[in-house]
Amino acid sequence: MRFLRWLMLGLVVCASAAQADLPDYQAFPADGERLLLWAAPERGRAEPELQAARLLAGRGVSVWSLDAVSAYFLPQLPSSMDALPAQDMADWLRAALGSGKQVAVYAVSRAAVPVLRGAALLQPAERQRLCMLLMYPNLYTVAEALSEPDYLNVGDLSGLRVRVLQPRRSAATPWLPGQLDHLARLGATPSHVILENLREGYWVRETPTEFEIAESRRMDTMLLRELEAWGCQ
Amino acid sequence: MKRLLMLCAMGLGLAGAVQAAGFETRAATPAPALKALDLKGATRTLADYRGKVVVLNFWASWCPPCLREMPSMERLRVKMARRPLAVVALDSAETREEVDAFLSRMTLGFPILLDPDGSNTKRWKVFALPTTFLLDAEGRVRHVLTGPTEWDEGEALVLIESLLAEVSTR
Numbered sequence: 001m002r003f004l005r006w007l008m009l010g011l012v013v014c015a016s017a018a019q020a021d022l023p024d025y026q027a028f029p030a031d032g033e034r035l036l037l038w039a040a041p042e043r044g045r046a047e048p049e050l051q052a053a054r055l056l057a058g059r060g061v062s063v064w065s066l067d068a069v070s071a072y073f074l075p076q077l078p079s080s081m082d083a084l085p086a087q088d089m090a091d092w093l094r095a096a097l098g099s100g101k102q103v104a105v106y107a108v109s110r111a112a113v114p115v116l117r118g119a120a121l122l123q124p125a126e127r128q129r130l131c132m133l134l135m136y137p138n139l140y141t142v143a144e145a146l147s148e149p150d151y152l153n154v155g156d157l158s159g160l161r162v163r164v165l166q167p168r169r170s171a172a173t174p175w176l177p178g179q180l181d182h183l184a185r186l187g188a189t190p191s192h193v194i195l196e197n198l199r200e201g202y203w204v205r206e207t208p209t210e211f212e213i214a215e216s217r218r219m220d221t222m223l224l225r226e227l228e229a230w231g232c233q
Numbered sequence: 234m235k236r237l238l239m240l241c242a243m244g245l246g247l248a249g250a251v252q253a254a255g256f257e258t259r260a261a262t263p264a265p266a267l268k269a270l271d272l273k274g275a276t277r278t279l280a281d282y283r284g285k286v287v288v289l290n291f292w293a294s295w296c297p298p299c300l301r302e303m304p305s306m307e308r309l310r311v312k313m314a315r316r317p318l319a320v321v322a323l324d325s326a327e328t329r330e331e332v333d334a335f336l337s338r339m340t341l342g343f344p345i346l347l348d349p350d351g352s353n354t355k356r357w358k359v360f361a362l363p364t365t366f367l368l369d370a371e372g373r374v375r376h377v378l379t380g381p382t383e384w385d386e387g388e389a390l391v392l393i394e395s396l397l398a399e400v401s402t403r
Contacts, residue, residue, distance in 0.1 A: 143360040145377050146262070169295035171362045174326050174351035199295055207297065 023084075023092055024071040025064045028053045032060025035101035036223070037092070040067045041109040041201070042078050048203035052219035059220065062101065066092070068114065078138065081110040086155075089118025097129055104131040104232055106223060109200070112137035113152060120155025120186075128159040131232035132188075133223065135165045136172055136200045139179055149175065151182040158187030163230050167198040193226060255380065256392060261373040264366070265356045269323055269346035272332075277346055279372050282319040286396040287368040288384065290322045291359045294335035299363040302381040303339060309384040309393070310343045317370065317400050318393065319343075320384075325362060326351035367392055370400045 026045075038053060040046075045067040053063040074080035093115075096103045107115045112134045119127055142150040162183050166176050176192060183190040195215075202208060203216035215222065267279045267289070279287070290306060292299035303322075310320045320343040324332045328349055336345065348354055357366070367376040375396060382389050 140360075144358070145360065145364050145366070145379060146259070146265070146358050146374065148358065149360065169293065171293075171296075171325070171360060174354050175360065 023066050023068060023088055025066040025092070026050075026053075028057035028063040028065065030057040030060050030062045032062065033102055034061045034227070035096055035099055035103050036061055036063045036227075037096050037103065037105045037115075038063055038065040039105065039107040039111040039115050040065065040069075041111050042069055042081050043076050043201075043204070044069055046204045048216045048219060051217075052223070055220035056223065059224065061224070062099075064092075064096065068111065078110040081113050082152075084114040086114065086117035086121055089114045090121035091118075093118050093122060093130065094126065097126055102131075102232070103129065104133060104227055106133045106135070107137070108135040110138045112139060113154060116154040116157060116160075119160050120157055124159050127157070130160060131227070131230070132160060132162045133165060133226060134162060136167060136170055137164060137179060138172075139182060143175075149178060151179070154186065156187055157183065160188045161230075161232065162188045162190045163226060163232075164190060164192040165195055165226065166192055167195045167200050167202060169197070169199040172200070191230065193229075195222075256367075256376045256378045256388060258376050259374050261369065261375060264368055264372050264374050265358075267323075267346075267353055267357075269348050269353055271344050271346055272336075277321075277344070279368070282321065282368075283372060284370050284400075285317040285319045286370055286393060286400060287372075288318070288320045288365060288393065289368060290320070290363055290365045291325050291354060291357065292322055292363045293325050293327055294331050295327075296362045298381040300335075300339070302363060302384060303341060305382075305384040305386075306343065307341050309390075312385055313393075313397075316397055318397060321346060323348050323353060325354045325359065367396060369396050370403070 036056060038049065040049060045065060050065065053065050056063050068084050069076050069080050072084060074083065093105070105115050115132065119130060119132065139151050140149055141152050164176065164180065166173055173194070180190045180192060197211050198215060199205065199212065202212040203219060205212060208216070264279055269277055271277050288306070288309070306320050306322065322343060323346040325348055329347060332345065332347060361379050363381055365378045366374050369375050376392050
């Protein structure tokens with residue numbers, strides 16, 4: 001009986017602590033004016049992504065790298081991304097905005113869903129201060145052959161600037177206009193860039209091309225280029 | 234949700250081995266229009282294959298699972314040479330040069346169609362590669378497979394034989 005009482009007490013304390021904390025992220029501090037929030041995809045954070053974060057920090061861009069499936073002890077599935085608490089993501093975004101730096105978010109694949117849901121919970125003035133880079137976002141509820149696609153309603157994104165990075169060699173490329181239209185319907189201001197000669201997840205491919213290997217090593221440069229070309233200030 | 238998970242796994246194309254087939258059976262719906270150029274520059278439509286069971290495969294040269302199942306599609310073509318079956322592979326949203334570069338490495342006897350602007354891919358609502366449609370001799374979609382399989386054996390062959398049996402009893 002005493003054991004059960006201690007067990008329950010422990011669970012309550014752990015649950016409270018988990019609710020009170022921001023998601024567990026890895027920080028790469030830098031002195032520059034920019035802060036990049038990096039949300040890894042459902043399969044977790046890969047070494048080339050960490051390497052890019054280190055290189056960005058070396059170039060003056062602070063990075064907070066979030067591996068959400070690991071932080072929340074979730075299985076490596078797209079549905080895990082849908083299960084992340086939007087309020088926690090909003091708190092994370094607010095903490096970043098509170099740093100006083102120019103904040104950009106970079107989310108890969110289904111990680112776009114929780115960061116967009118978090119952004120939807122922000123005040124419009126807060127949302128307007130964010131830029132969001134989404135690498136081949138997966139915003140579908142249903143995408144079934146011979147049927148019209150259906151998209152997730154992640155909430156009000158008015159004022160949010162979103163840039164989709166779409167590898168050309170992807171089954172999703174012909175469907176990019178639909179995803180952009182959906183983001184616009186939710187109030188975001190979307191734009192996009194096609195990444196030529198690349199496949200989705202090119203930095204973790206089992207049989208990468210020479211170009212994909214080279215681009216994996218240049219991810220920091222690609223992200224900086226997109227932030228600057230896009231005019232994300 | 235199961236379909237969504239499959240879509241994402243296919244999109245990444247990280248699966249190392251050919252996966253078990255998981256055909257969806259459809260209620261004999263009329264197929265969307267198909268209009269594409271073949272490698273000789275001739276326009277092809279489904280009417281060209283009317284009276285035959287059609288294995289219509291959407292693929293791309295950058296997609297490893299697509300390339301893994303190609304040899305089994307070629308074996309199927311050879312095995313069914315005297316029967317009313319057409320194997321047709323439509324390359325999704327790539328240039329002629331990209332397709333030619335792949336075909337220089339693999340000899341295939343079935344027709345390859347081109348869809349450089351992705352218009353057929355969108356009309357057939359293909360969200361993952363490979364996706365393959367089994368059409369009956371009347372041009373109706375009967376089965377759909379998202380992901381790769383071995384086309385000359387197992388469930389794929391059983392389904393193809395069942396559609397061929399319908400032709401012979403007509």
